[in-house]
Amino acid sequence: MELLTRKESWNIAYEHALGETASWFYVQIRDHAKLYGRRDPKSGRVLVPPRSFSDQTLEPTTEWVEVGPAGRIETFTIVYEQFKTLPPPPYAFGYVLLDRADTAIGGFFRGIDLSDPAQAAQTLKVGVRVNTRFAEKRTGDILDFWFELESK
Amino acid sequence: MRDLPGKTHVAVVGCAMHAPRDAKQRSLEEAIYAVARAALLDAGLAIDDIDGIVVGANDQLDGRAISVMMASGSVGGVGRDILSTPSAAEHAFVLGALRVSAGQFRTQLVVSWSPTEVSSIPEALRLGTDPYFHRALPLDELSAAGLQATALESAVPDIRQAAISIVVKNRNNGAIAYPDRAAAPRETAWIASGKPLRWPLTDTMVTPPAYGLVALVLADAEFVKERSLPAPAWIQGLGWATEAGLLGDRQLAALASLAAATEQAYQQAGIKNPTTAFQLAEVADATPYQELLAYEGLGLCARQEWLRACESGRFERGGTLPVNLSGGALSFNPVYCAGLMRIAEAANQLRGRAGHHQTAKLERVLAHAASGFAMQYNTVVVMGRDPVAGTHSCVGARP
Amino acid sequence: MRWCKTMKSTRVGIVGIGQSAFKSHRDDANYPELVREAVALALQDAGRGLADMQAVVYSLAPDALLGIGNAERLGVDAVGARNKRFMRINTGGSTGLSTVAAAHAHIAAGVCDVVLVAGGDKVGESGDSQAILNKIWDPTYERQLPLTTITMLAMSAVRAMHKHGMTEEDMARVTVKNRVHAALNPKAHLRKKVTIEEVFASRYLAWPIKLLDACPQSTGGCAMVLASERYIKENRLEAVWLTGLAHCSESYFIGDRMGNNYVADHADAHALRLSFERAYRMAGIKDPAKQVQAAELYAPFSNTEFHAIEAAGLAPLGQSMAMLRAGEFYLGAGTAVNPSGGTLCTNAIAVSAMVRVAEAALQVWGRAGAHQQPGARVAVASGNGGDHQFFGSAVLEA
Numbered sequence: 001m002e003l004l005t006r007k008e009s010w011n012i013a014y015e016h017a018l019g020e021t022a023s024w025f026y027v028q029i030r031d032h033a034k035l036y037g038r039r040d041p042k043s044g045r046v047l048v049p050p051r052s053f054s055d056q057t058l059e060p061t062t063e064w065v066e067v068g069p070a071g072r073i074e075t076f077t078i079v080y081e082q083f084k085t086l087p088p089p090p091y092a093f094g095y096v097l098l099d100r101a102d103t104a105i106g107g108f109f110r111g112i113d114l115s116d117p118a119q120a121a122q123t124l125k126v127g128v129r130v131n132t133r134f135a136e137k138r139t140g141d142i143l144d145f146w147f148e149l150e151s152k
Numbered sequence: 153m154r155d156l157p158g159k160t161h162v163a164v165v166g167c168a169m170h171a172p173r174d175a176k177q178r179s180l181e182e183a184i185y186a187v188a189r190a191a192l193l194d195a196g197l198a199i200d201d202i203d204g205i206v207v208g209a210n211d212q213l214d215g216r217a218i219s220v221m222m223a224s225g226s227v228g229g230v231g232r233d234i235l236s237t238p239s240a241a242e243h244a245f246v247l248g249a250l251r252v253s254a255g256q257f258r259t260q261l262v263v264s265w266s267p268t269e270v271s272s273i274p275e276a277l278r279l280g281t282d283p284y285f286h287r288a289l290p291l292d293e294l295s296a297a298g299l300q301a302t303a304l305e306s307a308v309p310d311i312r313q314a315a316i317s318i319v320v321k322n323r324n325n326g327a328i329a330y331p332d333r334a335a336a337p338r339e340t341a342w343i344a345s346g347k348p349l350r351w352p353l354t355d356t357m358v359t360p361p362a363y364g365l366v367a368l369v370l371a372d373a374e375f376v377k378e379r380s381l382p383a384p385a386w387i388q389g390l391g392w393a394t395e396a397g398l399l400g401d402r403q404l405a406a407l408a409s410l411a412a413a414t415e416q417a418y419q420q421a422g423i424k425n426p427t428t429a430f431q432l433a434e435v436a437d438a439t440p441y442q443e444l445l446a447y448e449g450l451g452l453c454a455r456q457e458w459l460r461a462c463e464s465g466r467f468e469r470g471g472t473l474p475v476n477l478s479g480g481a482l483s484f485n486p487v488y489c490a491g492l493m494r495i496a497e498a499a500n501q502l503r504g505r506a507g508h509h510q511t512a513k514l515e516r517v518l519a520h521a522a523s524g525f526a527m528q529y530n531t532v533v534v535m536g537r538d539p540v541a542g543t544h545s546c547v548g549a550r551p
Numbered sequence: 552m553r554w555c556k557t558m559k560s561t562r563v564g565i566v567g568i569g570q571s572a573f574k575s576h577r578d579d580a581n582y583p584e585l586v587r588e589a590v591a592l593a594l595q596d597a598g599r600g601l602a603d604m605q606a607v608v609y610s611l612a613p614d615a616l617l618g619i620g621n622a623e624r625l626g627v628d629a630v631g632a633r634n635k636r637f638m639r640i641n642t643g644g645s646t647g648l649s650t651v652a653a654a655h656a657h658i659a660a661g662v663c664d665v666v667l668v669a670g671g672d673k674v675g676e677s678g679d680s681q682a683i684l685n686k687i688w689d690p691t692y693e694r695q696l697p698l699t700t701i702t703m704l705a706m707s708a709v710r711a712m713h714k715h716g717m718t719e720e721d722m723a724r725v726t727v728k729n730r731v732h733a734a735l736n737p738k739a740h741l742r743k744k745v746t747i748e749e750v751f752a753s754r755y756l757a758w759p760i761k762l763l764d765a766c767p768q769s770t771g772g773c774a775m776v777l778a779s780e781r782y783i784k785e786n787r788l789e790a791v792w793l794t795g796l797a798h799c800s801e802s803y804f805i806g807d808r809m810g811n812n813y814v815a816d817h818a819d820a821h822a823l824r825l826s827f828e829r830a831y832r833m834a835g836i837k838d839p840a841k842q843v844q845a846a847e848l849y850a851p852f853s854n855t856e857f858h859a860i861e862a863a864g865l866a867p868l869g870q871s872m873a874m875l876r877a878g879e880f881y882l883g884a885g886t887a888v889n890p891s892g893g894t895l896c897t898n899a900i901a902v903s904a905m906v907r908v909a910e911a912a913l914q915v916w917g918r919a920g921a922h923q924q925p926g927a928r929v930a931v932a933s934g935n936g937g938d939h940q941f942f943g944s945a946v947l948e949a
Contacts, residue, residue, distance in 0.1 A: 014215035019179035055225030077705035084679035104806035217686035239639035254659035279620030
């Protein structure tokens, strides 16, 4: 028999409050191209991106600490598949432990030849040093910066 | 012979309810963290005292695809056993109570919230209609409530007057309980002159969605004793049940699921005569028609008596059974967690922590929560000053 | 102590199991019909009717994958829950196991004697599940990045390669094994055997994960009937026993699982290990590597099966790759891992973790058919949800 389908899509938008902590972090990126973390007083860990409380201790964080701009790769992946609403492949992104931080922050890796997966994965290795690059025009967002391999 | 506590009795030992004034000051995660901490402070406990967590979270309202993910860190989920009941905020309470009662956990933290960050709450909730037959219709929660009110008005003559009096009552109550956030008190003529939103519901018969959060701490009898926790609100009976999914499959003017949930809870708590068993009730009232249905379903008042009971002042402050002294959802409506707030309000009354609207001399209270289109889910909670309510037979579920 | 008591007093058994033959699409059945199909099978298996069920716990992960908000409401009639106790659980990929745990609490609390757990998924209808799954990340810091469940676990693989020396060939071996198993399981979605070379020839999705390292988007349902020991005895039902059940969680933030002084490493499954420790304690299992004959471990990508095996205590940390190389974890070995083919061959997200429990139950029941692990008396199941965040584990015994 004839089997029918109905097309439906969800069209709802959200205006998510960032709160004081993330707002301040993004303003520093936008206006000063600087990155900060928050220190968890109980564990001493500097959380980057900054959280107003630690999910390990459930204590409020108490101190801003400037971090980066250099750091090391903690993990990465290189995407070769097109996913709807996501960027055209290939692209590389992952997590970087910025200097003076204790947790890693996500971001894109740019300036790397990704055409050969195996070779690209040799360039982007866990532990490799990277530097943060900031966009000329910044809006106060995580995409205002990305990582490039530290020049030798 | 077992009452709800299959292995142990369960009590509410801490509550917090927040209505953030400046929604931008904190992210949702931070607001959830704040309400969870406040409930722990209220209980006099630390997060290390919490064995497990249940949250009630709605992905569409939160704008997070698995909302418990972002909330977990805020409520102490890291390293703990945390579950989520998206079906209803009050289901988180039910599961939390079951988990303690089963003896696997001494304590549970139960948290829910209802933000207003979505572009349109009605549109977000309308996604709950099935895409096969109903999505193309303008069927949102308010329309469903309107359909239910119509069904009720046609089944029971002259109940509009009773409905209006409930709005007046709850807004008056809200003005005492939470003057900072409640809809202002208004006289009967004002309420009666509202503009239709979804006939027969008018703009004075509902309150716009608000941002609210609620958290409760549950503990078993041993823990309550060990920590000498003051004034626990003991859960004596717990019932929950659902209507059919599609509105067309239901009797909108009669809630069989509420009757079933009530029977479960009353049987557990050994309630024989509900009209005299409670000194206070907090019930679902997203519309005043919901409160009327609750009167009937909870065995507090037959539908033929609605108007007379409302006029008599029985359910008002100072009446024999004050209902929604908190002002209910008719004065403050955090859509998704309004039901869990009813339970928290009733528990706080028993614990002597209700605030301006505290009532004296409470032995036993009743809470009712409803969620979903036209009250699909109904949950009934009986709480008392003592762990066990007189004589009771065994748990209701035995066939 | 966060989790302190055992529940020796109320034993809970599984008395009926139903699952679909999973496929990519089912245009012949809408969502509730799909759930109903599994319920009918489970009830038939249990020799019970819908009227016997005292409560239903509904298994459903993100609404958005179905495109129906609170889709469990639509499932009420499919599971016969009208005027009965009903609630839905969602912990992402671990939902199906969390649902079983919630149902277990219904019975252990003494409130119910018989509880139905059920759910279904039509991931194939969602258009692009990865575009939806990006929305599980926090809108403050992370959603702007192309995080998906694939990239998230590719990053776990990269750390496992760095930390434990896992190779792409090790990963391919998991696919090869699970496809061998799935070929024996008529309910599995991907049942074609593959070679290591074929895995290597498949395209990269997100390095190092290739198409054949990844699970499919499956359509189908699963349901089970749980009952108290008293009810089982009174009604002379056949049952297998849920002797251990627990959950544990990690931070939402992947970046917190690396760097300095972290509690959990994103390479591994720290909280899954804690969850298994709790479940084993409850079941009284002291040496899982010796005591467990079958393990249905939630692993949607080949690499994640390794850390699941280690978290379940079936291999020392970092040793599971070598053990698979040596032929362990196949049907017939000391512990068969994913004898059904696992999540790697069938992933209807809402019920994937329930299928793990169901398959583990079938093993100790001796009813797994062609993919039966000989002599299985103790089996374990696990579920992973969120961004490698929520972990559940179960112990099943004959």
